[in-house]
Amino acid sequence: MPEVKMTVNGKPASGQIEGRTLLVEFLRETLGLTGTHVGCDTSQCGACVVHVDGKAVKSCTMFAAEAEGAEIKTIEGMAEPDGTLHPIQQAFQDHHGLQCGFCTPGMVMSAAALLAENPTPTEAEVRDYLEGNLCRCTGYHNIVKAILAASGQDVSRIAAE
């Protein structure tokens, strides 16, 4: 089996893979980074979103071999080493933007990619950007609110709680 090498959350990572091994399988099973989730098999749900060289990618849609030499960031790499949450993570907690937590890693990674591209998105832009991320618990209300808050915008006028 060939070996693949990449950088994951700032650290070198490598492992033996089959040609058919998906990036998400490599992250979860070889590296034990189980924060990235698999919620479907048609690249619709977005629970597996990670950053590959700074871009949001559904890691179920990419072979591990294609990530050779890439910089990967997963949900495990978002908080500070001392445990301080990333502002998007903190906004999700502050605004109850998660319930069961299963879609959450993908939501946070997508949100981070959105805010990198568009630091102060409108509500419509947030909703449009999340087109590839499914959540079944929140009705999206508090996810959208949390992302707007993380962008520094005033969300106090949005329906309370």
Next chain:
Amino acid sequence: MPKDGGIGASTKRREDIRFLTGNGNYTDDINLRGQAYVHFLRSDVAHGRLNKVDTSTAEAMPGVLRIFTGKDFEGVGGLPCGWQVTDRFGEVMQEPGHPVLAQGKVRHVGDPIAAVVAETYAQARDAAEAIELDIEELPAVVDMKKALEEGAPLVHDDLKSNLCYDWGFVEENKAAVNEAFEKAAHVTTLELINNRLVANPMEPRVAVGDFNRSTGDSTLYTTSQNPHVIRLLMGAFVLGIPEHKLRVVAPDVGGGFGSKIFHYAEEAFCTFAAKALNRPVKWTCSRSEAFMTDAHGRDHVTKIELALDAENNFTAIRTDTYANMGAYLSTFAPSVPTWLHGTLMAGNYRTPLIYVNVKAVFTNTVPVDAYRGAGRPEATFQLERVIDKAARELGVDPIALRRQNFITQFPYATPVAVEYDTGNYHATMDKLEEIADFAGFEARRAESAAKGKLRGLGINCYIEACGIAPSNLVGQLGARAGLYESATVRVNATGGLVVMTGSHSHGQGHETSFAQVVADMIGIDAAQVEIVHGDTANTPMGMGTYGSRSIAVGGSAMVRATEKIINKAKKIAAHLMEASEADIELKDGKFSVAGTDKSVAWGDVTLAAYVPHNYPLADIEPGLEETAFYDPSNFTYPSGAYACEVEVDPDTGKVTIERFAAADDFGNIINPMIVSGQVHGGIGQGIGQALLESCVYDENGQLQTGSYMDYAMPRADDVPFYQVDHSCQTPCTHNPLGVKGCGEAGAIGSPPAVVNAVVDALQRSGRNITHIDMPLSPSRVWQAMQG
């Protein structure tokens, strides 16, 4: 004002930290040393006779450890059904067997035929393709009415028909109901479909079976809402393992919405195979597999009639429903269209006479069981749609018609066997009118019209029966289990507490809200209270989480156990302070003697309990740990009023939700932030049902909506921000917290509001459209507009 962390505070959720940092522990994150993997070969036909399952070639494939077929399970019990319904003639329902792996016949697309266990998933999948099958395809029954026709193919050859039961409720009222219809000044009739749905929690199901050769103990890790129920059903009825040799663990679970209540074949298989192979066996469901194996929801075809007198008072309701059971009876399937549906047909209204008929039907489709709301959304939808239609026929305001018929005196005994303890339906409607800004509707409609869009406003009320349920009552109704809940409160020597609950949290935030209750009762920081759930090895026997029951039933058990703790702690405190127990007061984590300045801290008392050097050993035992089981005396009855404003594009038929408002009465509230989140999520699913979602089979029983490419899940841009309010509070009168439950309300209350709004928009534009079946997709709305 409650202090931070107590009852009534919007405390941030403690469980969020692990979920936000990728440190959750979901079942698929569990990997055991030496674990093997199973892949299920499933039927791709809806109905067929299994003439041959030849595994010989597959068994020789690389990595294959063993292939199991139905033959391996001939000596094993089938999956049990937990509820037996008695029909209107006094006969018990027809109850077919449900084998772990198909025996003789396959009965729906997805029915498991063989299970391949191999060293890797890929090897198991590869080998499954090499199994040779000879399936003689049989005609399938999909349409419920056709399934009941004379000569229809039988889903189960050993049953006399495809009718599970023909249930009448209340059968003794039938003649009086018919008479009321003959005397009615007006009768409104509506035929409708409550569309079949797939629950779709974002985490697919997973099972990991393990067997310990040294102790002979089996362990199952599974995505369940109720691990004790799975242990009882699987141990006692399927595999014959006594509870003390079987542990079931449901760790972090990524949503359930009902679909993870039930005992599934894959759980039994992994437990069975782990012992047979002496290796852990893991199954991870793919989403495509989930669509054809998770129990589906709803799927009712109904005719409802509403009789009114000359003053527009409701005088009678009569309904005729066909309810799809699918190919087998899932764990609680028979109860959903009966006791969770017929008992709610009074809604929020004084209707003296009600008769509900339900024919439950077997078809060659995936089993149907409880999905968020379970029976109550079906009841609410038909009732609130027919009232809206009646208002239009009579030319009266739909809100006024509802208000005129509201129940206003409590307790209120309905003609469908339940007694509402409390409520205030005018108050929630008043609140709705305020938060939905009805006064501004005409201006918003004019704005829409200027853009060429049709705007409509739909409202509805709902009531639900939650806090499931009084055991002696449900026993009479056919439940084969009690529906109490349990809690053990263990106080540690240095004052911290662990609460072990039979409830299970899979998104509801119990680890935060349950801790708020206990902390409030004792007057300590909530950080000192840990909530443990999900493992039969360290929680008392409890029935789990569904039916909006956790805080009402599980929370009540926790309160009772905490009261026992406080009572014992007061005895210890009295001893320490040489005072009378009757004079001891507990406030802010401190015991004091009334009328004196003497006090001891919570931690002094807990330490004394475990280091009993100065302790009333003659009167009480050392230690501080108590258990309580709570069995409710009645259901709880959350209620509310919902409003939806839509825009319809007359050119395309596309509906957009412009505004959505919900005014709920959940009784007392522990954590308002969490409660609002529950309502948001329910509304999201309700909008999904109303506009987008539908599980579709073709006439041959092929599943047409088998992935997210075909089944339209609501996305962020399909929904607006919701305006929710739960300030109308009539506390439940019979549980210690005065709580009613909030988990299902949004999914129950929202579909009729959406459909009523679309019909309103079309009616206001001069089109005489009285009903469109859900989902209100652009094509359906456009077709209706073409007249």
